[in-house]
Amino acid sequence: MAQLAINNITKTFGDTSVLKGISLDIQDGEFVSLVGPSGCGKSTLLRIIAGLEEPSGGHIMIAGTDVTSTRASDRNLSMVFQSYALYPHLTVAENIAVPLRMRTMNATQRLPLIGRVMPGASDKAKEIAQAVQHAANVLEIDLLLDRKPGQLSGGQRQRVALGRALVREPAAFLLDEPLSNLDAKLRVQTRSEIAELHRRLNATFIYVTHDQVEAMTMSDRIAVMMGGEILQCAPPEVVYDDPDDIRVAEFIGSPKINILPVERTERDLFLFGQRLPLTAKLDAPALLQIGLRPEALRLTKTAPLMTGQVAHCENLGSEIFAQIALDEHTGRVVIKATPEERHKLSLGAKVGLGFAATDALVFGPKGKRLRDIEATACSVSEVA
Amino acid sequence: MVTLDTSSRPVRRAASPTKRQARTAWGLTAPALTLMLLILLVPVAVAGLLSFTNYSLGNSGFDWVGIQNYERLFTRSTYAKMFIATFTYVVTVVPISVGLGLGAALVVNSMGRIGDIYKTIYFLPVMATLLAMAIAWEFMLHPSIGAVNRTLEMGCGTWLETLPFFAKGCADGFPLWLGDRDYAIWVICFIGIWQGFGFNMVLYLAGLTSVHRELYHAAEMDGAKTGWERFRLVTWPALGPTTVFVVTISCIRAFQVFDTIEAFWPQGGGPNKSAYVMMFAIFEKGIQQNLIGIGSAITMLFLVFVMFLTLIQRWLVERKVHYG
Numbered sequence: 001m002a003q004l005a006i007n008n009i010t011k012t013f014g015d016t017s018v019l020k021g022i023s024l025d026i027q028d029g030e031f032v033s034l035v036g037p038s039g040c041g042k043s044t045l046l047r048i049i050a051g052l053e054e055p056s057g058g059h060i061m062i063a064g065t066d067v068t069s070t071r072a073s074d075r076n077l078s079m080v081f082q083s084y085a086l087y088p089h090l091t092v093a094e095n096i097a098v099p100l101r102m103r104t105m106n107a108t109q110r111l112p113l114i115g116r117v118m119p120g121a122s123d124k125a126k127e128i129a130q131a132v133q134h135a136a137n138v139l140e141i142d143l144l145l146d147r148k149p150g151q152l153s154g155g156q157r158q159r160v161a162l163g164r165a166l167v168r169e170p171a172a173f174l175l176d177e178p179l180s181n182l183d184a185k186l187r188v189q190t191r192s193e194i195a196e197l198h199r200r201l202n203a204t205f206i207y208v209t210h211d212q213v214e215a216m217t218m219s220d221r222i223a224v225m226m227g228g229e230i231l232q233c234a235p236p237e238v239v240y241d242d243p244d245d246i247r248v249a250e251f252i253g254s255p256k257i258n259i260l261p262v263e264r265t266e267r268d269l270f271l272f273g274q275r276l277p278l279t280a281k282l283d284a285p286a287l288l289q290i291g292l293r294p295e296a297l298r299l300t301k302t303a304p305l306m307t308g309q310v311a312h313c314e315n316l317g318s319e320i321f322a323q324i325a326l327d328e329h330t331g332r333v334v335i336k337a338t339p340e341e342r343h344k345l346s347l348g349a350k351v352g353l354g355f356a357a358t359d360a361l362v363f364g365p366k367g368k369r370l371r372d373i374e375a376t377a378c379s380v381s382e383v384a
Numbered sequence: 385m386v387t388l389d390t391s392s393r394p395v396r397r398a399a400s401p402t403k404r405q406a407r408t409a410w411g412l413t414a415p416a417l418t419l420m421l422l423i424l425l426v427p428v429a430v431a432g433l434l435s436f437t438n439y440s441l442g443n444s445g446f447d448w449v450g451i452q453n454y455e456r457l458f459t460r461s462t463y464a465k466m467f468i469a470t471f472t473y474v475v476t477v478v479p480i481s482v483g484l485g486l487g488a489a490l491v492v493n494s495m496g497r498i499g500d501i502y503k504t505i506y507f508l509p510v511m512a513t514l515l516a517m518a519i520a521w522e523f524m525l526h527p528s529i530g531a532v533n534r535t536l537e538m539g540c541g542t543w544l545e546t547l548p549f550f551a552k553g554c555a556d557g558f559p560l561w562l563g564d565r566d567y568a569i570w571v572i573c574f575i576g577i578w579q580g581f582g583f584n585m586v587l588y589l590a591g592l593t594s595v596h597r598e599l600y601h602a603a604e605m606d607g608a609k610t611g612w613e614r615f616r617l618v619t620w621p622a623l624g625p626t627t628v629f630v631v632t633i634s635c636i637r638a639f640q641v642f643d644t645i646e647a648f649w650p651q652g653g654g655p656n657k658s659a660y661v662m663m664f665a666i667f668e669k670g671i672q673q674n675l676i677g678i679g680s681a682i683t684m685l686f687l688v689f690v691m692f693l694t695l696i697q698r699w700l701v702e703r704k705v706h707y708g
Contacts, residue, residue, distance in 0.1 A: 052601050072604045085602035089621035098617070102607035164606070 002063035002171040003028045004049070004204060009058035011044055011228075018044050020228040021058070026172075031198050031205040032233075033215035036225035037251070043176055045225070046208045050174050051075045062171050073102075078165035079174040082181065084157045086149040086164075093132050093145040096163045100128045103168065135167040138197075155186045166197070172204035179214060191217055212252050216240065224248045246367035249291045255321055257291045258333040262362070264288060269362075269373070272328035274305055277357040277376040284370060289363045294321060294336040296359035299344055304352025306333070310345050324351060428687065435680035442674070453681035465657045466665045466682075472569050473661055474638040477576040482630055484577065485584025490619070492585065493592050503589070506582040514579055518647035521575055525561040533558040562648050565655040572659050575644050580637060584630050591626030595619060625701065632697040636690055642667065662686050 004026040011019040018041045026032050034042040047053040049060055051072030059068045067075050078099070086095050101110055108114075109121040116122065136142040139159045149157055158178060165173055178194075179187045195218045198205050209215055215222045216236045223233040224247075232244040243249040249257045262269045262276065264286050269276045271290070280288070308324040311332055320337045322345045335353065337345060344351060357375035364370050435453055439446035457463045488506055492499040509517065524531045539545070540554035553559070559567050599618045608614045642663035645653060653660030653668070662682060670679020 047601075050601075050605060052604065071609070072601075073607045073609045077605065079602070079605045081598050081602060083596065083598050085596065085598040087599065087602075087617065087621070089624065098603075099606040102613070102617075107613075 002204065004063075004172055004206070005059075005061040006045075006049065007059040007061065009045065009048060009055045009060070011041070011048060011053070012056045018228050019048075019055070022225075022228075022230055024223060024230060024233060026204060026206065029202045029204055031195070031207065031218060031220045033207045033209060033219040033222045034225055035209055035212055035215040035222055035251075038210055040225045041228045042208045042210075042225045046079075046174055046176055046206060049206060050077055050079050076171045077174055078168070078170040078172075080158075080161045080165050080176065080178045082177040084149075084161040084178075084181075086157060086160055088149055091146055091148055092141065092152070092160050092163075093129075093136070095149065095160055096132045096135055096167050097128050099164060099168050100131055104128070131167050132163075135163045138166070138200075139163050154182055155190065158182060158190065162194075162197070166201065170203075172206060175205065175207045177209055178207075179209070180211070187214075194218060213254065216252070222252075224251060226251070243291075243361065244369050246289060246291065246363040246369075249361060249363070253293060255294050255334045257293050257361075258297070259289050259291050259363075260329065260331075260333070262288045262290050271305060272326075276305070276360070278360065278362070279374050279376055280362075280370070281372050284372075285365050287365050288370065289365070289367075291361040291363060292333070292355055292359065294334045296355050297333065297335040297353050298355065299335070299337065299341055300352050300354040304354050306353045308333070308351060308353065310347055310349045310351060313345050313347065315339075315342070320345060324353065431680045431683050431687075434676055435678075435684050437677045439676045440674045441676060446677075449677065453678045454685075456678065457681055457685065462657060462660070463665070466653075466660050466662060469569055469653070469658060469660050470639065470662045473573055473576065473641055474635060476570075476573040477580065477638045477641075478631065478634045480573075481577045481581040481584055482627070482634055484581040485630065486588050486623070486627075488581065488585040489588030489592060490615075493589060503585070506585050508582070509579045510582045510586075512579075514643045515647050517579065518575070518644045521571075521644075522562065522648060525571065527558070527560045527563065530561075532561070563655055565658040568648075568654040568659045572641070572644055572648075572654075572661075576638065576641055580634065584634060587630050587633070588623065588626060591623045592619070595622040628697055628700045632693055635693050639663070639686065639689060 006022055006024040006026075009019055009022045010017070022041075022045055024032070034045060036042050044053060048055045051060075051067070051070065051074075055068065059066055061067065062075060062077075087098065090098070104127075105115075105121065105124055109118045109124065111118070116125070132145070133142065136145055139162055141156060141159045141163060144152060144156060144160070149160065152160065158181070161178065165175075175194075179190055182190060191214055194205075194207075198218070207215070207218065216239075219236055221233055222236055222239045224231045224239060226247050232239055232248045234242075239248060239252050243252065246259065250259070260271060262271050264270075264280050264284055267279045267282060269278045269280055269288065269290075276290075306324075306326055306328060308326040310322055311325040312323040314321045318339070320339060320342055322335050322337055323332045324335060325332050333353070362370045362373045434446075436448055436450060437446040438449050438452075488502070492502050492506075495502065525533075527533060536550070536553060536558050539550050544550045545554055561567050561571050595618065599622070600614055603614050603617045606617075608617050640663055641661055645659050645661060645664045646667070648654070649659065653664050662685070666679050666682045666686065669675045669682065
């Protein structure tokens, strides 16, 4: 287990720059997710950390040692691939044993047939068999050890791939979208299992995913990547509640955050001509955007900040997401309502919307978060 | 009674569509079955029957001679030479052409663009007519004016003369190749390998495309450092089904070698019958000498060998190298 440092990593393929100077420090035992839309360079970054791809610039440090020019097999990292990459001709037990055989046995001891009678081979084979058994017990695949990967279900293969990664003690585990080939139900189950495994092993995990739910539920920290850069790297709750960038706010959270335009006149902010209980600095840009999470919006009849008609309603049982077509604006906003409010949300019904000023996230015209916006205290209570 | 009637009727109805389907199925397979029977099984059966006779084409009748034809096959020295030549050829050509095919495929596969050029070069002999190529080889291997011996003579007087082969060649003349019973079969083997390995290379190249790229990365992460380790762990097992196919095809093709021998020695299978392979024997006995009985007997033996190889292949495919 070790600390990992990524230092100003760049990667270009021909003329296209895939990673534009990524720096990230990962503590010993930390679970860090790299999350972003497809093509943002997260998998490339993971493969650079693994050593399967060479960076165009920058350094990778594992436990204080520069490993940038060390080849993958010497970096002491374990990786779980998206396709699991199990050896199809080997049984589950043999698959899990491969990393140990490759690292602890010498070439003659690995030979078929005669390898077994080489000096020291049988002791090592016993040790390996024990380690495999232990890993299989941890992952509850001990009954599958004699099967070939072709005879396993997707979830079982995924466990075998995990087993092959954790059979030895690597400096860190790298996981490349390991759940994306599983069905929804199994994904939820495996998600919590991987999180538990991380707690039990107390090992460093780097987890690549495009699914923000996976990142939110498992990680100690989330690094949101877009366009070859890390936009923000922070604990899940910070990324959700206090995003640095409008792209982070839009990517994290489902349904998506509502973005609305606001204008600044003097120190006051106006949303569709209505003064908001927020005060900006005088040097802030004249046109701003506010982000409102669906749960920040509430239905109100007294002094609504926006009005609109219910355009679509999704009832999830415990909560309701309603799309409201605004009167003042062409777009729609999504609100989260409780089942008790369902009667107010019949299709086409007129509703008024309000929100607490403290819940509004204000972004500049280029998407950077503006943090020097203050909520006017009295107005907050008025709206609430 | 009423209930009984209603319950029995659907049962009867369910039975008749199955029968109808079965009848249609037989009807639809009948043309294929008939063709297979007529052009494959009947000729084999006829050849099998003829192998127990002394029939010659044009004769009005024939006598049953029992196993006499087969007895000759296993007692006469000509046929002993036939078996030696055939097995020498198969045992030499198959491993070398398979090995070279695999090696060439691995190298070509790792070369990218330039690989395409080599792919074409190695595949050229496969596309060329072997008969025409054999004539070209005959010129090259001519003892006095051929390119091969001329090239070898250039080595005389240099350090190469320290090698026993060159010392002997420079003193007494280089081998006659096609006219020398010690060299004839090996020349045939060489041409067989030269002609055949490009085909194996193409088959292996096709096999290599199905090897999952990520498996190599997994092998690297698992600590397989050398190319040999990656080959043992990923490439070779993944090529298992291809190898079984390539070996079987190569064996059958090696058993069938004929055109080079017919081109070099149309009158009789090489110096002292040292290249008298089975196919040539069938041709010589059955066609040239019109001894249909003995020709059929060799054909049946040939069929048994090929059948045996095919069965081994089926067994291997089903048992050992099928990963599902």
